[in-house]
Amino acid sequence: MAVFVLDRRKKPLMPCAERRARLLLARGRARVHRVVPLTIRLVDRLQEDSTLQPLRLKMDPGSQTTGMALVREPDTTDTTREDTIRALTVLMLLEIQHRGPSIHEALTQRSSHRRFRRGRLRHRPARFDNRTKPEGWLAPSLQHRVDTTMAWVDRLCRWAPVAALSQELVRFDTQQMQNPEISGVAYQHGTLAGYEVREYLLEKWARTCAYCGAHNTPLEIDHIHPKSQGGSDRVSNLTIACHDCNQRKGSQDVAVFLAKRPETLQRIRAQAPAPLRDAAAVNSTRWALYQRLKATGLEVEVASGGRTKWNRHRLHLPKTHSLDAVCVGSVDTIHNAQQPVLTIKATGRGSDQRTRLTKHGFPRGYLTRSKSAFGFQTGDLVKAVVTSGKKAGRYFGRVAIRATGSFNIQTATGLVQGIAHRFCILIQRADGYGYALTKRAFDTGEAGTGAAYAAALSLPGMNPGVSRANG
Ligand SMILES: [Zn+2]
Structure with missing residues (x-):
C-alpha cells in the first residue's frame, strides 16, 4: 500500500512505497504527519519542484460499504502512441463502512420516545401534515453516506494529487440502452x-x-x-x-x-414487452453524491454497474467493494491490485446523551459527563504494551475509555477488555472512524496482522505526539 507524501507546506506530492517512506524517515528527510493512513511530510521539498503524475480516485458507492481506489493513470500526453492502453496502477484500496442503520435506529428511537412523552402530557389533536421537505432532501442515514464519502474524497485530495474522479452512477447505461x-x-x-x-x-x-x-x-x-x-x-x-x-x-x-x-x-x-418505467431514474443517494463530486471542480467520469461487472469478469477479479471501485469506468489492464485494503468504519463521535434509556424511554444509569479520561477519548488510536499479568501482550487499536481507567481496545482481531490506561500510548486522536488493515485484496475473509501499521509504529523518528495535529 502506498504512503502519502506531503511537501514542506503540506501540499500533496506523489505517494511513495512503504520502503521508500521508511528510508526517508530514517534519513531525517521526512516526518510522520499522520499514522493512519500513513502520511509523511518531506522537510526539504516543495510541490513546485516535483513532477506529479495524474491520479484518479475511483469509487463504487454502496448502501453499506463504499469502495474506493486511488490509481495512477497512464501518461496520455504521449501523443505518438494512438493505441494507449488504459493500464492503471493501483496505489491504494479503501473500503468505507457506513453507519446508516445505526443512525436510522437512533432517530427512530428518539421519535418514539418523544411521541411517548408527549402522549402522556395531554391530548394532542392530529396535526395537518403541512410541512414540506426541501428540494433534494435525503434521509439522515442516506445524507450520512454522501457526507462520509465526500469527507474521504476531500481528505484523499488533500493527501494526494488527485486530478480526476470516477463514480459508478447507474446500474446500466441508459444512453447505450435507449428504449x-x-x-x-x-x-x-x-x-x-x-x-x-x-x-x-x-x-x-x-x-x-x-x-x-x-x-x-x-x-x-x-x-x-x-x-x-x-x-x-x-x-x-x-x-x-x-x-x-x-x-x-x-x-x-x-x-x-x-x-x-x-x-x-x-x-x-x-x-415482457413493457419497457422499464423511469429507466433514467437514478438512485437518489448516488445522484446527490454525483452533484457533490462535480462541485469539486475535478473531472468526473460516470460509469454504469454493467461496465463495472464486465471489467471485473474480464480482468478475473473477485467481487469486493474496493476492487469493484478499480473496475469502475474504462479500464484495460490493472497492475498491483494485490495489496492490503484499508477498512474505514464510520463510528461517529459518540453521543451527547448522558444517560441510557430503557426500552420504554425511562432513564437507566448515568454516564460520565466528561468525554475524556486520563487524557484519552473513546475512539483514539492507541498502542498498549502490557508487560505482565493475564493481559500481557501488545495491542493496537481503537480505545473505549472508562472513568475507572480500565479501557477496552478494539484491535483488528477482536475486543480486548480491561487494559489499564497507564499501558496506553496515544497514536492518533479520534476522528470519527475506526481503521483496520485486515485484508488482502484477493484472499478475502482471512484476517491479517496489520503488519504494515505495526511496522509503521516502529519507524525511527516517529513521535506519537505529531499525529495530534490531525492532517
Ligand atoms: Zn425460480
Whole structure:
C-alpha cells in the first residue's frame, strides 16, 4: 500500500512505497504527519519542484460499504502512441463502512420516545401534515453516506494529487440502452452490451425469479420463447430466472412450462414487452453524491454497474467493494491490485446523551459527563504494551475509555477488555472512524496482522505526539 507524501507546506506530492517512506524517515528527510493512513511530510521539498503524475480516485458507492481506489493513470500526453492502453496502477484500496442503520435506529428511537412523552402530557389533536421537505432532501442515514464519502474524497485530495474522479452512477447505461424494448437491443453473452442488458433485466424484473419469485439467489437470463424454437435475443424476449426454474423450463415454451399457472403466464406476457418505467431514474443517494463530486471542480467520469461487472469478469477479479471501485469506468489492464485494503468504519463521535434509556424511554444509569479520561477519548488510536499479568501482550487499536481507567481496545482481531490506561500510548486522536488493515485484496475473509501499521509504529523518528495535529 502506498504512503502519502506531503511537501514542506503540506501540499500533496506523489505517494511513495512503504520502503521508500521508511528510508526517508530514517534519513531525517521526512516526518510522520499522520499514522493512519500513513502520511509523511518531506522537510526539504516543495510541490513546485516535483513532477506529479495524474491520479484518479475511483469509487463504487454502496448502501453499506463504499469502495474506493486511488490509481495512477497512464501518461496520455504521449501523443505518438494512438493505441494507449488504459493500464492503471493501483496505489491504494479503501473500503468505507457506513453507519446508516445505526443512525436510522437512533432517530427512530428518539421519535418514539418523544411521541411517548408527549402522549402522556395531554391530548394532542392530529396535526395537518403541512410541512414540506426541501428540494433534494435525503434521509439522515442516506445524507450520512454522501457526507462520509465526500469527507474521504476531500481528505484523499488533500493527501494526494488527485486530478480526476470516477463514480459508478447507474446500474446500466441508459444512453447505450435507449428504449431497449423498442430499438431491439440484443443480449450478447460476455460483451459490454450484454452486461448492460443483464443489469437492465435485473432491474426490470426486480431481481426476482419470474417463475417462482425467488430472490437473493443467483439469477440467469432466460428466453421466454426459447432460442431453439426461433426465439430472439432481444430484450423483450428475455426474463430472469433462478437456476432451478431455468433448468426445469429447459427448451420448453413459456406457455407449455406455465400451462398450470395461467396467472403467472399472463403476468410475464404482459411485463415482457413493457419497457422499464423511469429507466433514467437514478438512485437518489448516488445522484446527490454525483452533484457533490462535480462541485469539486475535478473531472468526473460516470460509469454504469454493467461496465463495472464486465471489467471485473474480464480482468478475473473477485467481487469486493474496493476492487469493484478499480473496475469502475474504462479500464484495460490493472497492475498491483494485490495489496492490503484499508477498512474505514464510520463510528461517529459518540453521543451527547448522558444517560441510557430503557426500552420504554425511562432513564437507566448515568454516564460520565466528561468525554475524556486520563487524557484519552473513546475512539483514539492507541498502542498498549502490557508487560505482565493475564493481559500481557501488545495491542493496537481503537480505545473505549472508562472513568475507572480500565479501557477496552478494539484491535483488528477482536475486543480486548480491561487494559489499564497507564499501558496506553496515544497514536492518533479520534476522528470519527475506526481503521483496520485486515485484508488482502484477493484472499478475502482471512484476517491479517496489520503488519504494515505495526511496522509503521516502529519507524525511527516517529513521535506519537505529531499525529495530534490531525492532517
Ligand atoms: Zn425460480
